[in-house]
Amino acid sequence: MNNKAPIGIFDSGVGGTSIWKEIHKQLPHEATIYLADSINAPYGNKTKEEILSLCIKNTEHLISLGCKIIIIACNTATTNAITYLRNHYQIAFIGIEPAIKPAALMSKTSSIGILATKGTLSSELFAETSKALALDIKITEVVGEGLVKLIENGEIASPQTTVLLKKYLEPMLAANIDYLVLGCSHYPYLIEQLKKLLPDNIQIIDSGQAVARQTQLVLSSNNLLSTSQAKPKLEFFTNSKAKTLTFLLNQYKDSIDISENIF
Numbered sequence: 001m002n003n004k005a006p007i008g009i010f011d012s013g014v015g016g017t018s019i020w021k022e023i024h025k026q027l028p029h030e031a032t033i034y035l036a037d038s039i040n041a042p043y044g045n046k047t048k049e050e051i052l053s054l055c056i057k058n059t060e061h062l063i064s065l066g067c068k069i070i071i072i073a074c075n076t077a078t079t080n081a082i083t084y085l086r087n088h089y090q091i092a093f094i095g096i097e098p099a100i101k102p103a104a105l106m107s108k109t110s111s112i113g114i115l116a117t118k119g120t121l122s123s124e125l126f127a128e129t130s131k132a133l134a135l136d137i138k139i140t141e142v143v144g145e146g147l148v149k150l151i152e153n154g155e156i157a158s159p160q161t162t163v164l165l166k167k168y169l170e171p172m173l174a175a176n177i178d179y180l181v182l183g184c185s186h187y188p189y190l191i192e193q194l195k196k197l198l199p200d201n202i203q204i205i206d207s208g209q210a211v212a213r214q215t216q217l218v219l220s221s222n223n224l225l226s227t228s229q230a231k232p233k234l235e236f237f238t239n240s241k242a243k244t245l246t247f248l249l250n251q252y253k254d255s256i257d258i259s260e261n262i263f
Helices: 017-026 048-064 075-088 100-106 124-133 147-152 159-174 187-197 208-221 243-248
Strands: 007-011 032-036 069-072 092-094 111-116 138-143 179-183 203-205 234-238 256-260
Touching: 007 017, 007 048, 017 032, 017 208, 032 048, 048 069, 048 075, 069 075, 069 208, 075 092, 075 124, 092 208, 100 111, 100 124, 100 179, 100 203, 111 159, 138 159, 147 159, 147 187, 159 187, 179 187, 187 203
Parallel strands: 007 032, 007 069, 032 234, 069 092, 111 138, 111 179, 179 203, 234 256
Antiparallel strands: none
């Protein structure tokens, strides 16, 4: 495998760009290829078989484009498909799971909240992780129904989004949580909204930085870190309209290439 090859990243839409930003910040000289499978978003409402089929499609497309590692920037895809993918493909995979462990370890009220999709919360991997890491912690799980679609449509700060967030936070606040774990890569785009709705004592945790650190570690241990100091190629493909993707990546507009592409 060539260390100049790109890092491949896929998500059920634009949310995984929150993960891409952390990876690019940590590894600014790495070329990347990002697949936004927006036409099939959200994955969280699909069956395990449907999710696995989409993950196989995305994986094989990124492999065909010469990627040296694949980041599954989607909690639902990770919890439902990463074991299968690791068993069937030679390439290294890094997934993303809700950061239950740090929240459980740091909680002072012994109560944490998790906002995630149905597909993540109902997965076997999530059940195993939460059971193993949070035996003495009360976990309030809430399905963020409708939030992914709103984010995909660019309605991050819309009144409808605020109404849903208030509704989903109610049981968590009633449970006296002090940590809110974001279990969907789309949800970091709601952090500013969430901060306005939550009391100051509640901390918000997402997995972006941890994924970036793990990506660097895996590339380094396999001698796959780029040694080039040249400006890397940063490609984004969406099988839907590029409007929201362009909006979310506006600060990088002079460095990236966004294409509407069927994959």
